[in-house]
Amino acid sequence: MKYLFTTLMLVCVCVCVCAQEIKYTQIKDDKSRYFVELIELALDKAQASSQFKLNESSKSFNQQQQVERLNTGELSIMWAGTQPEYESNLLPIRIPLMKGLQGHRLFLIHAEQQNQFSQVHSINDLRKLRAGQGRFWGDTNILKHSGMPVVTPVKKESLFYMLDGGRFDYLPLGVHEPWDEVHRRDGLSLAVEQNILLIYPMPMYFFVAKDNAALRDLIERGLETAIADGSFDQLFYNAPHVKNALDKANLAARTVIRIPNPNLHQATPLDRPELWLQL
Incomplete structure (x- = not known):
């Protein structure tokens, strides 16, 4: 023994x-x-x-x-x-x-501009507004590829102050991100847009x-x-951040605008629905 x-x-x-x-x-x-x-x-x-x-x-x-x-x-x-x-x-x-949640984007906007975004129902409506994105973010080229005007500072933190100052109209962020960003900057007039969901495949x-x-x-x-x-x-x-985001975001009730991702590899498993978030 x-x-x-x-x-x-x-x-x-x-x-x-x-x-x-x-x-x-x-x-x-x-x-x-x-x-x-x-x-x-x-x-x-x-x-x-x-x-x-x-x-x-x-x-x-x-x-x-x-x-x-x-x-x-x-x-x-x-x-x-x-x-x-x-x-x-x-x-x-x-x-x-x-599950592609990174490509489901909600917008941070100026707190007084919700009425303007309530009139957005299509990609053509969205092209009339200016997005803000980091200059070297992969998402920047995706937005530009679909004809959306994009303001591109180098530093991420600059985006929030530029949005507050009206330098652009909206900042697309992952579904699980915007509420935390607003909370961290309660001195700025920022809000999470209530009606729009922008989707592109982003694994x-x-x-x-x-x-x-x-x-x-x-x-x-x-x-x-x-x-x-x-x-x-x-x-x-x-996962707490996913569960919290999906509870708050009310994705199924939002106006969905879909755009392509020109950067995807041909081997991206787009034909496997079980791998992706389904609204």
């Missing part, structure tokens, strides 16, 4: 020592914790939890820095809205982590380095299993 106990202890120690590290950027908010929970779910569904150890970096990196560190091996995985550059230089796991993926196909295949297999058994949707719809 003592021999058996010692053997089991040695096996446990060996598993801990030999577990491969999956390292990701330092996270600073509960919303990002969701993606870590998705990795944990994928490992569990792939029956690989004991073979890998998740490790958060001691440093926080922006997306471009994460791309660089994936290729040097300092990080193992990142999550980001897809861009052609990322899909060319990294291995994407083409399962939309937010957020996990990415790994080009030479890490084994990790890509493992995470993909686990996520596919989670989608099939319903545990992916259970995690997504019960």
Whole structure:
């Protein structure tokens, strides 16, 4: 019995020592914790939890820095809205982590301008107004491609003050974002627009380095299993920031305006409705 106990202890120690590290950027908010929970779910569904150890970096990196560190091996995985550059230089796991919610956009507007937006019923109506977006955001080219005027400062924080000052008319944000942004800036005259939902396909993926196909295949297999058994949707719809946003946004009652995303890779799984948010 003592021999058996010692053997089991040695096996446990060996598993801990030999577990491969999956390292990701330092996270600073509960919303990002969701993606870590998705990795944990994928490992569990792939029956690989004991073979890998998740490790958060001691440093926080922006997306471009994460791309660089994936290729040097300092990080193992990142999550980001897809861009052609990322899909060319990294291995994407083409399962939309937010079910395309990033491409469901509500507007921040000046608090006194709701009546103006209540008259918007089509893309042509929206083209008469000016959007604000970060100069290097992937969404900026999507809006411009559909003929919408876009004001593009470099710094994100400038957008809120420019909107308050009337430099443009609306700031499109992800469904889960606008209320928090208004709350953080209660000194500005900002409000969440009440009637419009702009939709374009914008998947957020996990990415790994080009030479890490084994990790890509493992995470993909686990996520596919989670989608099939319903545990992916259970995690997504019960994530506090998603649940809160969907409760507040009243998406089904809004006027939907759809535009294309010219940046999507031809392998984007648009033909799999179970991967996308359905209104």
